Amino acid sequence: MVLRDKSVVLGVTGSIAAYKAADLASKLTQAGAAVDVVMTRAATEFIAPLTFRSITHRPVSSSMFNAPTEYEIEHIALAERADVIAIAPATADIIARLAAGIADDLLCCTVLATRAPVILAPAMNVNMWENPITQENLERLRARGFRVVEPGYGAMACGATGAGRLADTERILGTIQQVLGSGGDLAGKCVVVTAGGTQEPIDPVRHIGNRSSGKMGYALAEAARDRGAEVTLISAPTSLAEPVGVETVHVQTALEMRQAVLDAVSTADVLIMAAAVADYRPANAGKTKIKKESAADMTLELVRTPDILSEVKGGLVKVGFAAESEDLVKNAVAKLKEKGLDLIVANDITAADSGFDVDTNRVVLIDGKGNQEELPLLPKPGVAHRILDRVADILAAKKM
Numbered sequence: 001m002v003l004r005d006k007s008v009v010l011g012v013t014g015s016i017a018a019y020k021a022a023d024l025a026s027k028l029t030q031a032g033a034a035v036d037v038v039m040t041r042a043a044t045e046f047i048a049p050l051t052f053r054s055i056t057h058r059p060v061s062s063s064m065f066n067a068p069t070e071y072e073i074e075h076i077a078l079a080e081r082a083d084v085i086a087i088a089p090a091t092a093d094i095i096a097r098l099a100a101g102i103a104d105d106l107l108c109c110t111v112l113a114t115r116a117p118v119i120l121a122p123a124m125n126v127n128m129w130e131n132p133i134t135q136e137n138l139e140r141l142r143a144r145g146f147r148v149v150e151p152g153y154g155a156m157a158c159g160a161t162g163a164g165r166l167a168d169t170e171r172i173l174g175t176i177q178q179v180l181g182s183g184g185d186l187a188g189k190c191v192v193v194t195a196g197g198t199q200e201p202i203d204p205v206r207h208i209g210n211r212s213s214g215k216m217g218y219a220l221a222e223a224a225r226d227r228g229a230e231v232t233l234i235s236a237p238t239s240l241a242e243p244v245g246v247e248t249v250h251v252q253t254a255l256e257m258r259q260a261v262l263d264a265v266s267t268a269d270v271l272i273m274a275a276a277v278a279d280y281r282p283a284n285a286g287k288t289k290i291k292k293e294s295a296a297d298m299t300l301e302l303v304r305t306p307d308i309l310s311e312v313k314g315g316l317v318k319v320g321f322a323a324e325s326e327d328l329v330k331n332a333v334a335k336l337k338e339k340g341l342d343l344i345v346a347n348d349i350t351a352a353d354s355g356f357d358v359d360t361n362r363v364v365l366i367d368g369k370g371n372q373e374e375l376p377l378l379p380k381p382g383v384a385h386r387i388l389d390r391v392a393d394i395l396a397a398k399k400m
């Protein structure tokens with residue numbers, strides 16, 4: 001949502017990874033941003049401007065002296081229009097030219113003339129990357145407020161293996177979203193989100209788990225980040241990638257989650273418990289694998305896990321989830337009161353398109369005053385923003 005109607009200048013430079021910028025341009029455009037691609041002359045050797053023009057439906061610029069007529073003085077117009085400039089891939093050459101303040105092409109001039117935040121996603125051979133000259137140039141740019149999306153490690157087109165691969169599109173996209181959202185309505189707020197389903201060991205190879213995918217909690221963490229919050233995500237095991245710009249703490253069991261939450265909330269303004277935390281755990285987890293015995297049945301003794309939300313004290317805003325298969329609202333209201341919550345998100349988990357392990361959710365929001373709001377079926381990021389709208393209102397009402 002943070003990308004909608006934003007002006008993004010996407011700089012593309014002469015790296016073998018330039019083709020990956022097409023995917024980034026596509027995702028930015030799909031998210032509603034107006035993407036103006038500025039290519040260096042070298043970049044046009046690797047990928048045609050036509051590719052970007054077709055993806056963004058906007059003119060693509062590569063020369064200061066042969067600019068499309070839309071802009072009067074193009075580098076100034078782009079520099080002023082931009083909400084953010086992202087250069088992906090960024091060559092060693094552009095990094096050096098920017099660090100030195102050189103203005104010998106349209107991209108350098110645009111960066112020099114802008115007041116918008118600038119993000120660099122470097123891509124180059126491992127030796128070029130590790131060269132102290134490149135590192136010093138980057139350090140200089142970081143000190144000037146440039147944001148650097150660290151490259152990944154792996155096999156390169158040149159045959160080498162090491163650091164210098166362009167970061168994944170999702171990481172670059174996440175950084176752009178974080179930078180754009182930094183002045184949002186949760187700026188300055190510290191938000192703790194839990195996600196995923198805890199696993200309670202039976203023995204070293206087996207556990208009791210649940211069907212939570214973590215998608216709702218991760219969507220909440222990313223949405224809070226995109227509204228300017230400082231976010232800690234406490235994650236039970238999931239297959240999801242760590243969100244960019246979010247401090248992620250990995251836990252496995254309910255007891256570990258309890259400790260991580262109690263550690264994190266001391267400085268938090270908001271706690272959102274989206275994780276599916278086991279209510280019971282095996283009383284005596286085997287230290288060695290339990291062998292199949294001759295008896296047909298076996299009995300596991302279970303003990304209660306602590307109720308984390310009830311243990312969290314203090315004036316922070318507390319949001320819980322109620323995953324229910326019957327009496328949705330009644331059960332959710334009871335949970336809200338019992339745990340002293342400010343808001344509860346009631347989830348009907350019997351529907352195929354809502355609840356566990358799907359990309360959409362259908363929820364009812366119930367606040368401490370008993371107000372109910374039934375949301376339509378929405379993608380989980382959309383649900384996350386609707387929940388955060390309510391959190392922002394509660395924070396304002398509490399004058400926090």
Ligand SMILES: Cc1cc2nc3c(=O)[nH]c(=O)nc-3n(C[C@H](O)[C@H](O)[C@H](O)COP(=O)(O)O)c2cc1C
Nearest residue numbers: 013014015016040042043091092093094123124125
């Ligand atoms: C096949 C090929 C691949 C290249 N890949 C990279 C690269 O990944 N990163 C880099 O910094 N330079 C790379 N270069 C070198 C740059 O293209 C060169 O430094 C150029 O001057 C960069 O210009 P620009 O920064 O204006 O785009 C490559 C060159 C060639 C011929």
